[in-house]
Structure formats: C-alpha cells, structure tokens
Amino acid sequence: MQPSIRDLIKKNKSKSSSVNITERVMPIILLLMASFSILVTIAIVFTLLRETIMFFTVVPIWDFLTGTEWFPFFGNDPSYGIWPLVSGTFTIAAIAMIVAVPLGLSSAIYLSEYASEKKRKIIKPILEVLAGVPTVVYGLFALTFVTPLLQVFIPSLPIFNALSPGIVVGIMIIPQVTSLSQEAMNAVPQAMRDGALALGATRLEVALKIVIPGSFSGIVSSLVLALSRAIGETMIVATAAGSTPRLGFNPTESIQTMTAYIVQVSMGDATFGSTIYYSIYAVGMMLFLFTLLMNIIASYFARKYREVY
Amino acid sequence: MNEKRIVIDDKKINRRRMYNKTGQVLFFLSTVFGMIVLATLLVRIFTQGFDYLNWDFLTSYASRRPEDAGIKAAIAGTVWVMGITIPVSLVLGVGTALYLEEYAAKNKFTHFIELNLSNLAGVPSIVFGLLGLTVFVRTFAMGRSILAGGLTMSLLILPIIVVASKESIRSIPQEQYEAAYAMGATKWQIIKTVVLPAATPGILTGAILSLSRAVGETASLLMIGAMAFIAYLPDSIFSSFTVLPIQIFNWAGRPQAAFQSVAAAGSIVLLVILIAMNSVAIIIRNKYTKRY
Amino acid sequence: METKELTKSVYSVTDFNLWYGQTHALKNISLDIPHKQVTAIIGPSGCGKSTFIKTLNRMVELVPSVRMEGSIKYQDRDIFGAGSNVESLRTEVGMVFQKPNPFPKSIYDNIAYGPRIHGVKDKTILNEVVEKSLKGAALWEEVKDRLNENAFGLSGGQQQRLCIARALAVEPDVILMDEPTSALDPLSTAKVEDLIQELKQNYSIIIVTHNMQQAARISDKTAFFLNGEVIEFDATEKMYSNPQDKRTDDYISGKFG
Structure with a gap:
C-alpha cells in the first residue's frame, strides 16, 4: 500500500526543525538588511562630520561660514x-x-x-x-x-x-x-x-x-x-x-x-x-x-x- | 439688474476661448521643447563622435593621440564594477523591501527606515563618493579598487531598488497570500513560493533601470579615484580601474577639439548601452505586468 | 483516523466572540459542526459568516486588529491552544475562496504546491497526488493533457475546481468554502455543487453562501447568522420547512437580505 500524503506530511513535520529555524532567522536577516540603510546614513554623517571637524581645527569655522574668498590653492596664504x-x-x-x-x-x-x-x-x-x-x-x-x-x-x-x-x-x-x-x-x-x-x-x-x-x-x-x-x-x-x-x-x-x-x-x-x-x-x-x-x-x-x- | 448679469457676453467668451487656445499651444510647445533638445543632443553627439566610432575604438586602450584612443579598459571597468554592484544592491535592496512589506510592523522604526531611504535617495552622488572614499578606500583599505567602486555604487542605487521592489511586492493581490496561507504555508515559504516569483519581473525592471543609472554615474566613482588612463584590463576586484563615463569626462576636459569628438564617440557607446538596458526593462515590464 | 470515530462533531465552538478593533463581529457563537456532512452558513452580508469560517482555520488572524475570546475545538483540540500549530491546522483544514485564486504557475505546480511546502518532494508520489486530486475535483479529464500550462489559462469554473483540487492534495479532513460559486456562471456553479456532493463522502464541508437555494440544495445542516449571532442552527430540511425563529423565516422567505 502506498503511503498516504497525510502520513508523509506528518512524518516530515515531526522531523523538520529546519523550517522552524528558517522562519525565525529570516525576519532577523531581513531586518538587518533593512537597517543597513540607516547604517549608510550614519556612515555618511559620521564621515563628513569627522573630517569636517578635522578641517575646522585648521580653518576656523567662522572664517569658513562668513569668508567671501575661496583660494585654497594659494600656497602659503590660502x-x-x-x-x-x-x-x-x-x-x-x-x-x-x-x-x-x-x-x-x-x-x-x-x-x-x-x-x-x-x-x-x-x-x-x-x-x-x-x-x-x-x-x-x-x-x-x-x-x-x-x-x-x-x-x-x-x-x-x-x-x-x-x-x-x-x-x-x-x-x-x-x-x-x-x-x-x-x-x-x-x-x-x-x-x-x-x-x-x-x-x-x-x-x-x-x-x-x-x-x-x-x-x-x-x-x-x-x-x-x-x-x-x-x-x-x-x-x-x-x-x-x-x-x-x-x-x-x-x-x-x-x-x-x-x-x-x-x-x-x-x-x-x-x-x-x-x-x-x-x-x-x-x-x-x-x-x-x-x-x-x-x-x-x-x-x-x-x-x-x-x-x- | 439680475437679468443683465446672466447675459452672455460673446466677446468675453471669445476672449476666453482664445486664451485657452494660446495656453494649449504654449503648453504643447513647452512639452515639445524637451524632445527637441533630446533630438538635438542625440544628433549632435552622434555627428560629433561618429568619425571616431569604429572597432578599434572599442578594442583599444586610452591614448595620448585622439585617433588611437579607445575604451577597452573603460568598458571592462564598467563590467567589473557592475559585477560587484548588481549582487550587492539586489540582495540588500530586495531584502530591505521584503522586510518592509512583509514583516515590518507599522511602527516608528519602520517609518524611520522609510524616511531614511527617501532621504538617501536625495543625497547627491558626489557625497556617496566621499563616503566611499573614506570608508571603503581608506578605512577598509580597499584602495582605489573595483571593489570600493562597486560597493559605493551599490549604496547609491540601493534606495531606488528598494522603492521598485516594494512597489512590485505591493502589487501582488491579497488573494495570492490567502491561497498560500490556507495551504498551511509559513511566512517564509510564502515569500519563497509566491511573493518572489510574482515580484521578480517588477524587481528586475526596477533593478535594470537603476543599474542603467549606475552605468552612467560619474561623480561618485571620480571620488573613489577611478583613473582615466589605464592601459590594462582589471584582473581582480582589487585592481584599479576606470569606467566609461569617467573616460568621457576626461576626454571632454581636454583642450583639443579632437578629444572632445572622442568623448562624443564614447558617449554614443554609453547611450547605446543605456538604451539597450532600458529597452530590456520595458520589454520585461510589458510582458509580465497585469497578470492578475 | 482514530479520533474521528470518537467524536461526531468535527468542530465544536463554545461561547466564541470576536472583535475587529471596536466592532463586535461575532457574538457568543456556540455550534457543533458535524463530521462528514455539508454544513451551510447563510445570512445577509456583514452578518459575520465569512469571519466565522475564516476563524475555523485561523485565517482571520491575518487581520491585524482582531481579538478573540471563547473556545473552538477541532477534533477535541483547542485550535488556539498552546500546543496547536497553525500550519498543521491549515493542512488538515483546507479552504476555497470566493474568487478562484490559483497561483500563476502550471496546473501541476498548483496542485503540488501543498505537498511540496510540507516537504513531499518525491516525483512519483507527486504525480499520483496530482492525478488523484484533479480526479477528486472532477477536473482531470479536462486538463490531463495540459498539466504544464499556466493555470490562468483555465476558465473561471475550472480555476475554482483547480483550487478545490489544490486543497484536496494534502488530504485534509475538512474543506472550508467561502462563497465558492459567487464568481461563477450557473453552469460552473452546478458542476461545483455536484462536486461538493461527491466530496461529502470523504470530507467534512463547511460552506458559506449568500444563495439560500444553494444551501437548500447541497447542505445537511444550516446555520443562520445575523449581526454576528447564530439565530438558528438545525438540519437544513427542517430549517427551511419549519424555521423556529421569525427572523430566519423572514430571511428565507426573502423579506430582507
């Protein structure tokens, strides 16, 4: 006698914990992917901020924001x-x-x-x-x-x-x-x-x-x-x-x-x-x-x- | 008095009709203007670059002499960069879209991710270039490599792929989900067997369109330091490289008119590639949409 | 199989209440649904009959704001109980919907869908299942030569029988049908009704319908729902010939609805 599908399914159900693991892990992986875009934004802001602060240690922020001359390549007097x-x-x-x-x-x-x-x-x-x-x-x-x-x-x-x-x-x-x-x-x-x-x-x-x-x-x-x-x-x-x-x-x-x-x-x-x-x-x-x-x-x-x- | 108010003034009506007609003509001409510009641009680029466009142009490296210059390295570079960009942006983009459409609860965090994505889409590409330069080239010490360029490009087009994938997923009717749930399918099984197969054409269309943007993208790769003078083919993802648009930019900036024609020849190749990609996307879209 | 012999009812519902947000959609429902018979659920639109049938395989939980109270036992097991698994429940309780909803896959893949997601991969077994299910849904003769064609190419009535075959493929005990003929022409409707009579030999069938004649034609027992309450639940014949409640009488005789 051929095995009934019902029994086959039941048998698969009882031994397959892999389905359960996938069900639990996938949302987390996808969440991490979705959160990645936030990481990108943070990275942009952080990168810009850090190097900008470095810049402001040399050039005062006030001069940068109010200055009307932009001559960065003037060797000794930029x-x-x-x-x-x-x-x-x-x-x-x-x-x-x-x-x-x-x-x-x-x-x-x-x-x-x-x-x-x-x-x-x-x-x-x-x-x-x-x-x-x-x-x-x-x-x-x-x-x-x-x-x-x-x-x-x-x-x-x-x-x-x-x-x-x-x-x-x-x-x-x-x-x-x-x-x-x-x-x-x-x-x-x-x-x-x-x-x-x-x-x-x-x-x-x-x-x-x-x-x-x-x-x-x-x-x-x-x-x-x-x-x-x-x-x-x-x-x-x-x-x-x-x-x-x-x-x-x-x-x-x-x-x-x-x-x-x-x-x-x-x-x-x-x-x-x-x-x-x-x-x-x-x-x-x-x-x-x-x-x-x-x-x-x-x-x-x-x-x-x-x-x- | 009251009767007078509703007397219809023929002159006035004619004037209003005339305004309407004038408006229609003006609006139409404005619309046509864009097409005229496009036609002019295409004709101009084509006539300018046609003389330099031949087999040697496609199979030669860059050169100091305009007649010897070619785009072999640039095309190879573009292909290599896409080799990184396609898998990275697709996996991240589709994953993000699946999370947002299938799993995310309608809460503050989800809203924040969506808002963040739409803001990322508006960040100028050159700022992505600065990010790539700092993070990939320097911090992760990838150097001015294909890998750094491909990753930067992936981030650049990520928001577009997410939006296209989300739309595609959202267009799957609720009945399809019900059918699968009623069979005892789990969430992930439904994603695998119902959502992804049905959403693939839409995702593919969106992906090709955003990749065509990446193929034409210049500024961010310029920041990464994709060089314009390369006389060899890349042999790994750590090779330095150039891409077609950068090669064009470089030639366009030379003072000799001949090099500008070479730039135009490069532009023709670039435009042909982009039009081919767009056509494929449109074919997929037309073939697979509205099935339910 | 053993449990079936022990109990005469496949579902027993006791004091069941359901809310969508603030709306009280099902009120104090108590019903025993018999084994291997056709139970029809009738009532005017908005009476909660669709909600009720979707509760039986917990599909109703897909609505985010839903809240439930009371007990529903399927073959003596609480379907909301801690040990119960919604995927297993839905394997044992198949469902057919208002609008035919085949997958955009081949006829074969539609039928094989259920067994496959439950881990049955063997090709020969799948072939048998597909044939058996299509025969069970009286569709085999019409489609046996084009099993690899897309299911969307079938007519509406064929699609609905395909959906029934798809539900049969995992060998359920119960088939829930939510107005399965409302989108079909009279001829296809007749075919589906004949099929339901056939299926009753092996399955317990619960069918929601807004068509009273249909309920009278095919069902053994009928429940009349009104405003989220069960007004009357009895043998179909008795209910149609001699309704106990005035409202049932009004509905059956077409005074409202």
Missing part, C-alpha cells in the same frame, strides 16, 4: 570662505530653475489636462529617455554645443561660464519636474474638473483655477526636489562651468560650484591629511545639509498633498 562656492552653486541652480520651472510645469499641465492618452504614451517615454541621459553626456553637450551656440548671441561669453551648464542642468531636471507635478495634478479628482467644465469653464481656466491650486503642495514638492538635484549636480558643472570661485550672480562668467570644487580636488593630487583634503568634506557637509533640507521640505509638501486626496 583662504577658505565658503560663500563664493555657495554663490556659484545657487547661480547654477537659479538658471536651471528659470529654465525648468516654466517648461516643466507647462509640460505637466499639457500632459495632465490637454494631451490624449495616445499622445501621453508617446511623450512620457521620451521624457524618460531625457531623464536617463548620463550627466557626463549633458556636460559634453553643454561644453561643445550649448556654449558655442550662446557665444553666437553673446560674443563676449567665455568658454567656461555659468549660463550654459545652468541651462543644461535645467533641461536635465525638466523630466523630474514634469513627472512629479503631473502626478500631483492627476491626484486632483476628475469630478472637480468636470464640475468646472460643466459650468462652462475652459480647459485653461480649469488648469489655472482648479488643478494648480488643488495640487499646489505637490507641485511645490516637485520643484524643491528638482532644486535639490540642481544643487547636487556635479558633472555638468564640472565640465562646463570652469573652476573660478566667484561671489555674486553673473551668469556670463566662469564660476565654481561646491560639487565642482570637490571634483577638482579629487582629480588633483591633494595629499591625504592636508587642509585641502579635509576641505572637500567641509564642502560636502554643506552640500549634504543643503540637499537634506530640501528633501525634508519636499517630503513635507508631498505629505501635505497626499493628505488632501
């Missing part, structure tokens, strides 16, 4: 005032936002309020490709195409300038602005649109008076995230913006951003333990804090709009 780098970073970010906000939001409105499903299906993948172009390729594009193009209109524009990479960073973040804003606009209930349309409102009026106010915090969140990306963008500015730390807002001059400075040092041969070596951590810390702040603001707004619908 100056480490962060403001020129901050100013360079925000020059780029400002130009990028000037490009990305109107274009990105307009596309979002078009995709969410005007485009047919068919058009959306064509446009969205193209935007995804635009978002997937590596920044180093954008950098090459800025340096060898956008800058010469701009020089046609502004003959005095130097090869390295803030304008060209600023514009290209703006182009790079357009897809992000578009897709996140469109997501927020989609969350506005169709019934609200229908109500307004039924009263005779045009699509434009619906977009401006119903959809944008209705998705406002979501849009703000997407813009802040885009700003954060513009601040953290490295390769485009490192390729096309030059390496001249400069205080002030002048898009037609060569500047240096925080990110580009870090790249410049890592490309050179700053000796391990030198002040210049530590300075990239102090700059990295500033960068980290700026983007963290942006992310916190963005998720605050994102939560707000998710609560509404």
